[in-house]
Structure formats: structure tokens, C-alpha cells
Amino acid sequence: MSWRLKKKYQGLLAEERGTVRKDWGGKIAFALVYPNTYAVGMSNLGFQTIYRHLNALPDVVCERVFLPDPEDIGELERTEAVPISLESFRPLTDFHMVGFSVTYEGDYVNVLRLLALARIPLRPEDRRPHDPLVLMGGVCAFSNPEPVAPFMDVIVVGEGEELVAELIAAYREGYDDRARLLDALAQLEGVYVPSRYEVVYAPDGTVGEVLSLGAAPAIVTKRRLRNVNAFETVDAVKTPHAEYGHMALLEVGKGCGRGCRFCLEGQVYRPVRHRSVDALRETVARVAASGEKRVGLVGACVSDYPWIGELLKIVEDHGLELSISSIRADSLTDDLVAALARGGHRTLTVAPEAGTERLRRAIRKAITDEQILAACDLVRAHGIPNLKTYFMIGQPTETLEDVEAIPRLAERMLERLCVPDPKAKPFGRLTLSISSFVPKPWTPFQWAPFAGAGALQAKLEIVKHGVRRLHNVRVLHENPREAALQALLARGDRRVADFLELAASFAGDWRRALREWKGDPDFCTTRVRSTDERLPWDHFDVGVKKAGLIREWERAQAELPVTSGAA
Numbered sequence: 001m002s003w004r005l006k007k008k009y010q011g012l013l014a015e016e017r018g019t020v021r022k023d024w025g026g027k028i029a030f031a032l033v034y035p036n037t038y039a040v041g042m043s044n045l046g047f048q049t050i051y052r053h054l055n056a057l058p059d060v061v062c063e064r065v066f067l068p069d070p071e072d073i074g075e076l077e078r079t080e081a082v083p084i085s086l087e088s089f090r091p092l093t094d095f096h097m098v099g100f101s102v103t104y105e106g107d108y109v110n111v112l113r114l115l116a117l118a119r120i121p122l123r124p125e126d127r128r129p130h131d132p133l134v135l136m137g138g139v140c141a142f143s144n145p146e147p148v149a150p151f152m153d154v155i156v157v158g159e160g161e162e163l164v165a166e167l168i169a170a171y172r173e174g175y176d177d178r179a180r181l182l183d184a185l186a187q188l189e190g191v192y193v194p195s196r197y198e199v200v201y202a203p204d205g206t207v208g209e210v211l212s213l214g215a216a217p218a219i220v221t222k223r224r225l226r227n228v229n230a231f232e233t234v235d236a237v238k239t240p241h242a243e244y245g246h247m248a249l250l251e252v253g254k255g256c257g258r259g260c261r262f263c264l265e266g267q268v269y270r271p272v273r274h275r276s277v278d279a280l281r282e283t284v285a286r287v288a289a290s291g292e293k294r295v296g297l298v299g300a301c302v303s304d305y306p307w308i309g310e311l312l313k314i315v316e317d318h319g320l321e322l323s324i325s326s327i328r329a330d331s332l333t334d335d336l337v338a339a340l341a342r343g344g345h346r347t348l349t350v351a352p353e354a355g356t357e358r359l360r361r362a363i364r365k366a367i368t369d370e371q372i373l374a375a376c377d378l379v380r381a382h383g384i385p386n387l388k389t390y391f392m393i394g395q396p397t398e399t400l401e402d403v404e405a406i407p408r409l410a411e412r413m414l415e416r417l418c419v420p421d422p423k424a425k426p427f428g429r430l431t432l433s434i435s436s437f438v439p440k441p442w443t444p445f446q447w448a449p450f451a452g453a454g455a456l457q458a459k460l461e462i463v464k465h466g467v468r469r470l471h472n473v474r475v476l477h478e479n480p481r482e483a484a485l486q487a488l489l490a491r492g493d494r495r496v497a498d499f500l501e502l503a504a505s506f507a508g509d510w511r512r513a514l515r516e517w518k519g520d521p522d523f524c525t526t527r528v529r530s531t532d533e534r535l536p537w538d539h540f541d542v543g544v545k546k547a548g549l550i551r552e553w554e555r556a557q558a559e560l561p562v563t564s565g566a567a
Ligand code: SF4
Pocket: 256, 257, 258, 259, 260, 263, 264, 265, 266, 267, 300, 301, 328, 365
């Protein structure tokens, strides 16, 4: 064991509240793994929720495992030690089941690195009877798990709250015969057993057919939680190291009915299900009684929660400060901003996504410039010192004019945010967070090509150059080459698994792996796909109808640019 890692974990545990420690005797041991650092994993409400639900099962002990920090990985490799769980410092191989919670495709390489460090064979066909069953869940699992599927025994497709108990029951029943267990698991709704499917490629390199083997269903149907009030989603373990460690996170519902054409969450969590006010009232009361001072409301679109006024009052009546991650500019109200200001909110976040109204219509986020500017007025009127905005470059139908409009819009926003007000402190900072558009499965843009790292970099420079002379404006952005990696992993098929294996063998150096991989990344990313093509994720049913997506894709393309000259 790495004593240094153990010491570090002891320090983290000492700062936690809500850690679950259970006796292992006679129980199924489940390692819940977040393939990124402790701080990132502990900020994820889905990860925390599954930790709580698994530990609520009397015959299960669930412990957390994270990707060690780079210096600790180096030490593990040098000393031939293995990753350990946080709660009892046990190696991954001591667990019956190892479940990865994956919300970001870029973490796939980390999944393989953790398996390799733990000396669990990467591919199921090489695993021995005493090796743990390797599972994966999280939103990546019901978007397109194919690139990582060849490394998984089991993939949980959909919302896992109810399913975890069924998985455990099936495991207890059939753990002594792996093949029989996998056959049984493949029968559960929302469970995908990759080894029970064979992918046949067409001569042009696209997916020709996916054959289900044995009794596995031809189509894997996403598991959906029917009664969201039956399962409370609130963070279980508090730590000052999590991004929102200073507040209790509370999910107000699942899904979003707005249908923005780029948004994966807006599609795959359908239908929209809101928790009732009564259910949330109970949770808020418990949060307040636990001594918490601040509550953060979480959901795909919190400001669309139908009883938001009542909920704000409940939060305030319990003396709690309020926080909301991101709000639609067209559903901001004076009451909501006032409540956030009273709750000590120092940065309000809105997501215009595009610089022009034309492009916003094309992506179906039809917020007007005037609504964005009105949001600025509310921020100023209530004395919130900072505004953060999300924009995306590289979206379908985008022109040079759309990109150039981003800094122009920032300038107009700044004028409204900096209106002199003798009663208020001067405005602080306007942040433009610029991300690169990655066409995601199950969205109307799934057929759109990824713009390519070079084109995205050029657009980024236009935005940065455009705001250079504006004081109080800051631009944050990711590297477009990382977006290109994400596009490959979000849109690829099972052949991309070889690239992942290569990247893991190069200690996570995916740039080198891309150079040495025999496959063609452009085939998965920048290639235009026709709506007739069989997509790598077409053997799943996540509740989104293809005909509807095609209709939306055609409508988006009909929203023509006013000027010619694509950027
Ligand atoms: S971008 Fe926001 S508003 Fe649009 S569908 Fe996604 S969650 Fe809903």
C-alpha cells in the first residue's frame, strides 16, 4: 500500500461530514469509482447519490475510489502499489464489483489507467473468475458508451436509483458463474452487456449491423426513474474540497423541456419530472436542521421549476442562503434575482450560447438580445457584482458574423452592467466562458460535423481579439484540441477502444496515442453524416425518436444565416 496515499486519504476523511463506514462481513463490496480527482468527483451530485443509495442497501458496503493525483500515480507505479478505497484503504481487487461513474468522455482514459494500476485486466475476456465485475454508469453510459464498451462487463444505461438494488440482487444470485450472471443481467431493463453484442461494419467503414447474441434484447432501453419523489437527490458527504462544498446541493427534478438542439441533457433525461414542493420542503427542513447555511438548487434548468416562487420562500423561511448554478435569461424574474442577491450570490450565470439571435434560433435557444440585456439590468439593480456567460463556437450554420457578434454583445452587456448607480458598488467582472461545440448523440445535431480544432482556434482568436480593449471582461476557454478528443470519444464506435488502450499505455498521453493510432479520428468527428447512416449508438433506445430529431435537424438548417461567408 502507498503510505503517502493513505495519509492523504486520512486527511481528507478527517475533513468530511457524512462518510459512511460499514462492516464488510458477509456483504457485497462495491467500489464506486470516479475516474478523476477527489475534488471533481465529490462535486458530482450523481456520484454522491449512488453512494448513498448503495450504502442504504443492508447487504452492500460501498466505498469510494478516485484517480490519485499525478504525483501519487507516479509513486504507485514506482512502488507497484495499487489504488485504494477512501474509507478502508482496500485495493480495488478486494471488491466484488467496481463501478465507474462517468460524466465526461475525457475521463475514459482515466478509467483504463485505474484498471491497469489495480492490475485488473482491461478486457473482460482476459479477466479471471476472482476479478471484480466491472461496471459503468453516468450520463456517458446512456449517450454513447461504445468506445469504452469493450472494457466493461456491464453498462448501466439510464438513471440508476432503482436499478442498483436489482443489480445487487442479480449479483448475489449468480456471482459464482460469470457467464450466467451476465446473461441474467442482460435481461434487466437498462442494463447493457457489451459482450452480448457483435458489431458488423459495412464496406464504407460505418456500422452495418449490431447483432444481439443469445437472449440479449436487440435494443437496450434506457432505465428511467418514474417517481422522482421516491428518491431524494441531495449530496451525502460534505467536504471543503468539493467545488460546492460550502452548500447543500439539492436536485429539483430531472430533464428539461426546452429542446435546445445541441443539448444532450435536454434530450436524454426526458420526460421532464419535477420533484414536488412537499418533497423538497422536507429535504430543505432536514438540510437546515443539519446546520447547513446555504442550499444550491440543481437541475437541467432550475429557473423552469414550476413552483420556484414557493421553493424560494421555503428556503428563505428556513434561514438558508440560496444558490443556483445557471439560469435562463428569459426566465429571470425580479423576485428570483432579489432572492439570489439576498442569499449572497456574487456571480449570476446565464447562457446565451450564441452572439446573434439568428444563430440562437437555429440552435433553438431563442433568447433575444433584449432579454439578455434585461438580465444585465436585473444583475445591476440588485447589486450582484459579477456576471458569467456561456457561449459556444462551431455550432451548425454559424458564420463569421455570428462569431464577431459575441464581443459586440459583450460590449452592450457591459454598458448595462456598468450604469453608474450611487447606491451600488461598481460592477465587478463580466466573464465569457467559450466552449467548442461537440455534436452529441441523441440530439438533432448528431449528424452535424465537428468543426475541427484549427477552425475553432481561429474563432476563439476572433472573440479574444474583440474584447481586448474592454475592461472588466475576461475570457475563459478550453483548448479546442481537447474538444476534438471529446468529439472522437462522444461519436466513435467500438474501434476507438484501441485508441483508449494506447493512450492508457502512454500514461494518459492521448496526443501521442492519436499520432500512433491506426484509426482515422476524422471519420468519427469532422465527417458529414447522412440521416440514413446507422449510428454507433442506434442499438439503444433512450426515449428520443429519430424522426423527431431529423425534423429538428432540418429546421435548424433552414434557419439560414443573414450573411454569406461561413467562418
Ligand atoms: S441548454 Fe439548458 S435550457 Fe436548453 S435544453 Fe439544455 S438544459 Fe434545457
